[in-house]
Amino acid sequence: MPCSSITLHRVIVHAPSERTASGWRMVTPPADAFDPAKVRVTPVSEVRPGDTVIGTIQPHYGPLLQPLDCAQWVSYFSHASQPQEHGARPFDPQHCDWCVHNAYVLGVGVDSGYWTVDGCTTYSPDSLLLVIPRELAA
Template identity: 65%
Template sequence: MIRSNRTRTTTPVAFHHVIVRAPSEDMSPGARMILPPADAFDPLHVRITPAAKVRAGDTVIGTIQPHYDHLLTPLNRAQWVSYFSHAAKPQTVDARPFDPRHCWLCTHTAENFPVTAGHWTVDGCTTYRPDSLLLVVPRELAALEP
């Protein structure tokens, strides 16, 4: 909680239970990991951002995959961080609520996957759950990238 001495109000601050490691070739048995290019981003600029908060100019470089129990109930910890295996480009528009009428891919997604109006679309037509966390280089820091 953050307290303001002037108004004596409190504002809750959300903390995400995530440990982010730098990309490495360490992997579990049988898993193949493709690493992003070495100069794709500066790890000091990476922020954890809810999918709905991605803005035009931000660069999404990966996702945080939730951990589920045997009943597919999300647990309060991250299972892994998944970096994209390519040099990501800055977003051209802000994240938007999923719209199945946006294009043929969105229509296909809506017809074949359990996507609802609460989902968010980032990076063209990539759709994320409402509680998805992404690894983002904010637009203010993207200008500092090499």
């Protein structure tokens, strides 16, 4: 019987903190914004209606903007997030003015493989998000 593959994401998720390891000050979500035990790392293309996106996972770059190993860092949204109304959808640069702007800045078109979620934030095809799945929402 063949084995099925499991995608593992190299991310360490820490509780929100007002300071980074290097001492930079950060804005954090309200203390009661979410239950950390319910958070999952999810590819952007798999965000569904009812899921709550609470942050992003970003590549870690050195001082000369070179990728460092496979390390990634977590960026929490600075507000209490709402469940997604529509979930992820392929990027459509004509959807709204913000999407037109993102298409220009990112240089991407309709079939670019980029994704958007509620609020029209544009994500690259390999983006990972911090999500509370709709099944775990309280």
